[in-house]
Amino acid sequence: MTDAAPGHTGGCLCGAVRYRAAGEPIAVSHCHCGMCRKASGGPFLAFARFAASDVTFTKGQPALFRSSESAVRGFCRRCGGQLTFQFDHLRDTISVSLGSLDRPEALPPTQHLWTDSQIGWLDLDDGLPRRPGPSDLAPAGKA
Ligand SMILES: [Zn+2]
Numbered sequence: 001m002t003d004a005a006p007g008h009t010g011g012c013l014c015g016a017v018r019y020r021a022a023g024e025p026i027a028v029s030h031c032h033c034g035m036c037r038k039a040s041g042g043p044f045l046a047f048a049r050f051a052a053s054d055v056t057f058t059k060g061q062p063a064l065f066r067s068s069e070s071a072v073r074g075f076c077r078r079c080g081g082q083l084t085f086q087f088d089h090l091r092d093t094i095s096v097s098l099g100s101l102d103r104p105e106a107l108p109p110t111q112h113l114w115t116d117s118q119i120g121w122l123d124l125d126d127g128l129p130r131r132p133g134p135s136d137l138a139p140a141g142k143a
């Protein structure tokens with residue numbers, strides 16, 4: 001694992017699953033949907049979406065959980081760390097959780113999604129665009 005190579009590396013808390021994302025992400029977003037909240041245990045999740053062909057697992061593989069009829073989430077079966085999110089209709093892209101990146105500072109989010117579901121006491125004044133619902137990539141009417 002050399003951090004000198006281009007791209008972004010990351011992994012779960014225990015280190016059983018490691019990945020490298022080559023190149024730069026297509027989008028970086030905060031998500032305030034209730035499923036991201038439950039999956040992460042935190043008040044919201046953030047993801048960087050890459051071309052699926054750019055993301056390779058360099059150690060282990062995530063376990064998969066179908067969190068809705070339109071998407072699957074990947075996590076470490078050992079430590080439970082949330083790692084990936086992928087829409088069924090967009091299998092050519094995959095999102096990795098920003099918190100699993102070794103250097104999340106390198107990928108600042110550019111938007112908030114599902115702000116209608118944002119926790120009321122969460123006060124975020126970062127000036128980023130806020131979408132009340134899903135990203136424009138989600139299947140119509142679904143999360
Ligand atoms: Zn782990």
Ligand SMILES: [Zn+2]
Nearest residue numbers: 031032033036
């Ligand atoms: Zn979400």
